[in-house]
Amino acid sequence: MAFVDLQLLLQTCLYFAVSICGLVVSIPVGVTTIKFEGSCILYGHFDWKNQTSFVMTSSDVVNCQMPIWISVFGCIFYCLGLGIYSSFALRKSLADPTIASQMWVMPFVLTNSLLTALVLITSCLISVGFSNFCSKLTSKGYIKNCVDAQGHEWTNIVTNKKFNVGQFHKQLSIAETASWICLLLCLGQTLLCVLRFIRNRKRRAKADAESRSRKDELTSGNYI
Template sequence: MAVVDLQLLVQTILYFCIFLSGFAISIPVGVNTIKFDGMCILYADFTKGDGISKFRMQSSRRANCNFPVYMSVFACIFYGLGLGCYNAYAVWKSRANQSFGSAMWIMPFILINSTLFVMLLINGCMVSVGYKVFCDQLKEYSDIFRCGDGKNIKWINTVTSNTFTTGDYASLLTVAQIASWIACLLFLLQVSLGTLRFYRNRRLRQSSSDRERIGNVEPTA
């Protein structure tokens, strides 16, 4: 039975988990924006209403919702799929050559994964804090006790005067929050494993060099 590089296999699985987490972030945030008639509720601002409505919600900047969507698509879905396939190929090659992993580029991916970890940390904070700001103000200006109860409110777009239903936005954003922090953790694990492989490969190369020097020394009489 062929033996594969275990660390490469773990990193491959993690990359495909990152790939899946991208969908769990982008789809809920995107669907939520559509459900709210194109308005972004992350960091949305509330004011007291007139005699017709209890409150008015002003959409925050679209960038507050676009950033998590685009970040998850490019950093998780595209990047995770690409690196997952690359590492899967490396795992397959390592069945025949256990030293294949030591020949792979390591440092560029450590730097990229470190950068993406920071970006996804920002992304997780934006989703979690933005949703909390929305919930706190919604409960303050309405009669609901739980943020998710807002799905029973009749919402009106003050710009277009269109009425709409929001659906279960609480569940959607809960999924997005969990997936954001999971993706952040996965990238942190990738940085740690990449660093471990970098030092392991350096020790292997050093050991190989030492053996070559010992082999080249001629015995003296």
């Protein structure tokens, strides 16, 4: 009966889960930016003219682009590629149970650690930037809750054209939740890589000890 490496199976599932989270983060942030006609609302500034009228100034576009770039290139492309690679190794492990111990580990410990740090930055950018935007939007009391502002038409002061902001609160809330889930998944993946590295070293050390023991037995046998 063939058995799979349970740790490799878990790591494969985590890679695909991170890829899905990357989609859930990048799409809402991108759609929200498009809805606001290219303006990044994370850390956006509000200049209130009176109790019912304000001018919103976009923050640096990098604040929105960075979560998208990290999610697309780090979470989607990188983790999807490793998920496919791990799936192939998982299939091979059915015939050779030792295949997992032969895989490279240290490069993935380093890259997954870097990805975890980048996802942490992404999560903080979205959470703090979104909270900052909502607190400024509701600071005058005209808009009681940030969610009440979605679905309405705003006016672009440059082109003097109206545009619908869409469901920005719902979309960014989803992106925020997905980003923190993604962080936990990446952290778990990194810890599993470290565990794999430790296990592989112990296996190699045990194999080397057994090999030396056999050599010693053969050597001592020559003098009998």
